[in-house]
Amino acid sequence: MKTSVVLILFLCCCCQISLAQPTSVKLENIKVDAPFEMPEITIPNFANLPNYDIRNYGAIAGDKEKITHAIETAIEKATQQGGTVVIPTGEWLTKKIHLKSNVNLHISEGATLLFSADPKDYLPAVFSTWEGLECYNYSPLIYAFGIKNIAITGKGTIKAQMDVWRKWFPRPQAHMESIKNLYNWAQDGVPVENRNMVNDTSNLRPQFVQFNRCENILIEDIKIRNSPFWTVHLYLSKNIVVRNIDVYAHGHNNDGIDPEMSQNILIENCVFDQGDDAVAIKSGRNPEGWRLQTPSKNIVIRNCTMKDGHQLLAIGSELSGGIENILVENCEAGVGAKLMHLLFIKTNERMGGYVKNVYFKNIKAHDLRDGILGIDTDVLYQWRTLVPTRIKKTTPIQNVYLENIVTTNGKFISKINGNPSEPVKNILLKNVQLENASEDKNQHKFVEGFQIQ
Numbered sequence: 001m002k003t004s005v006v007l008i009l010f011l012c013c014c015c016q017i018s019l020a021q022p023t024s025v026k027l028e029n030i031k032v033d034a035p036f037e038m039p040e041i042t043i044p045n046f047a048n049l050p051n052y053d054i055r056n057y058g059a060i061a062g063d064k065e066k067i068t069h070a071i072e073t074a075i076e077k078a079t080q081q082g083g084t085v086v087i088p089t090g091e092w093l094t095k096k097i098h099l100k101s102n103v104n105l106h107i108s109e110g111a112t113l114l115f116s117a118d119p120k121d122y123l124p125a126v127f128s129t130w131e132g133l134e135c136y137n138y139s140p141l142i143y144a145f146g147i148k149n150i151a152i153t154g155k156g157t158i159k160a161q162m163d164v165w166r167k168w169f170p171r172p173q174a175h176m177e178s179i180k181n182l183y184n185w186a187q188d189g190v191p192v193e194n195r196n197m198v199n200d201t202s203n204l205r206p207q208f209v210q211f212n213r214c215e216n217i218l219i220e221d222i223k224i225r226n227s228p229f230w231t232v233h234l235y236l237s238k239n240i241v242v243r244n245i246d247v248y249a250h251g252h253n254n255d256g257i258d259p260e261m262s263q264n265i266l267i268e269n270c271v272f273d274q275g276d277d278a279v280a281i282k283s284g285r286n287p288e289g290w291r292l293q294t295p296s297k298n299i300v301i302r303n304c305t306m307k308d309g310h311q312l313l314a315i316g317s318e319l320s321g322g323i324e325n326i327l328v329e330n331c332e333a334g335v336g337a338k339l340m341h342l343l344f345i346k347t348n349e350r351m352g353g354y355v356k357n358v359y360f361k362n363i364k365a366h367d368l369r370d371g372i373l374g375i376d377t378d379v380l381y382q383w384r385t386l387v388p389t390r391i392k393k394t395t396p397i398q399n400v401y402l403e404n405i406v407t408t409n410g411k412f413i414s415k416i417n418g419n420p421s422e423p424v425k426n427i428l429l430k431n432v433q434l435e436n437a438s439e440d441k442n443q444h445k446f447v448e449g450f451q452i453q
Helices: 002-019 064-079 173-187 287-292
Strands: 026-030 041-045 051-053 083-087 090-094 103-107 111-115 126-130 133-137 142-145 148-153 157-160 209-212 215-220 223-225 232-235 238-243 246-249 257-260 263-268 271-274 279-281 296-302 305-308 311-315 323-333 339-346 355-376 397-410 412-417 424-437 442-445 447-452
Touching: 041 148, 041 238, 041 263, 051 064, 064 083, 064 090, 064 103, 103 111, 126 142, 126 209, 133 173, 173 287, 257 296, 279 296, 311 323, 311 355, 323 339, 339 397, 355 424, 412 424, 412 447, 442 447
Parallel strands: 041 215, 051 083, 083 103, 090 111, 103 148, 111 157, 142 209, 148 215, 157 223, 209 232, 215 238, 223 246, 232 257, 238 263, 246 271, 257 279, 263 296, 271 305, 279 311, 296 323, 305 323, 311 339, 323 355, 339 355, 355 397, 355 412, 397 424, 412 442, 424 447
Antiparallel strands: 026 041, 126 133
C-alpha cells in the first residue's frame, strides 16, 4: 500500500513538473482600430524556436499510418517547450490532427496536407458541436481543445477529400431524426458527454478546422481546399488572428470562417470562394447559448475578397449567446460573386440573444441576388417543422450602421422583417448606393429609427 501511495505521489509530482516547464513561445499584442473598445489581441510568435520536420519522425510519402504517427510524435516534441511542426514540400496523407499548446503547424510552400476520406480516421468522437448544439461527433480534421499559443501557418495547402462527405450532404429522414434528438437533449439539459452523434445514420459531418475553448491563435497564409462542413470554426475561443488565407470550399454548409461565442478576433486580407457564407458569426442555438452565456464580440474583418458564396457577413441564425461589436471594412465582392446579401442578420422566435453595434463600411460589390442589407427575424430552416417551439425568446437587434457601400445590381438596398413585439431599432445607411434595383430599395416591417443619409 505504501509503495502504491509513493508511486502515485511521484507520478503526480512528475506531471506537475512537466506542466510547469517554461515555454519559449513569445506573445505579441496586436492593436486594432475599431469604433468600439477593442482589446489588444494576443497571438504567439514562433520565431527562433526549433523546427520538427515530420520526416525525422518516420513520415514516408504515401504511407498514411506512418505520416499520422510522425505528425503526432512531432507535436508531442514541440509542445514541451514550444516549436514548429513542419510539413515539407510534397503530398502527405494523414488522419486527424490534434494540436497541443505551444505548437505551430507549418505547411511549407509546395506542401499539401491531404486528409483521409475515411470517416473512421476521425474517431474516437470528440467534444464538438453541430449547428450551435454541443455534442460528441467525428473529430474535426484539425482539432484543438482547451489549449493556448497555437498556430497554423505556411504557404502550403490543407485539403479534404470529399468522396464520403459529399454523400452525407443530403438530409434524409434518419439524419433529421438525429438532429431532432440532439435539439431535444439540449433543451432537456442532457449532459454533453451523453450526446454521442456517431452512428450509422446521423452522418454529422465534422468541421475542417476547429479551435474549441482555446486562446492565442494565429492562422496565416495557408490555402484551404474543400471542407466536410464549416471550414474554420472558432468556438468559445479568444485572441485570434486569421490573415492572408485563401479558402475554396463549395460543399454543403461550407462557410469560410465561423466565430461562435468567441472574442477579440481579427480577420484580414483573406480570399473566400464558398458554397455558403464567407464569415458567419454565431453564438449557440437556443439553450446552448443561454447556458454558456458567452457572446461573440470584438470582431474586425477587413481587406477581404469574396469570389463566390452566399453572404459576405452573416450574423446568426444561431445567436442565443448574443453578438456585439462587429466591424467589416474595406472588403470587396468581385465580378461573378453573385452573393445573396452583403450583410444578413437572421434569427427567429426561439433564439433570444441579441445583436448590437454592427459597423459595415467601405464595401464594393457587383451583382447581388438579393440586396445589400437583410434582417429577418423569422428564419427557421428545417427546425420550423422538425420540432415545436418550446420557449419563445425574441432577439433585440439594434445599432447597425452601413457607410460607403457601392453595389451595381440587386433587388433592394435594405429589407428588414422585424418582430412585431421586438422591432429592429436604430439602423443608419450613409452613402449606401445600389445603381440598379429591381424592387423597392427599402422594404421594412417593424423597424424603429431607420435613417438614410
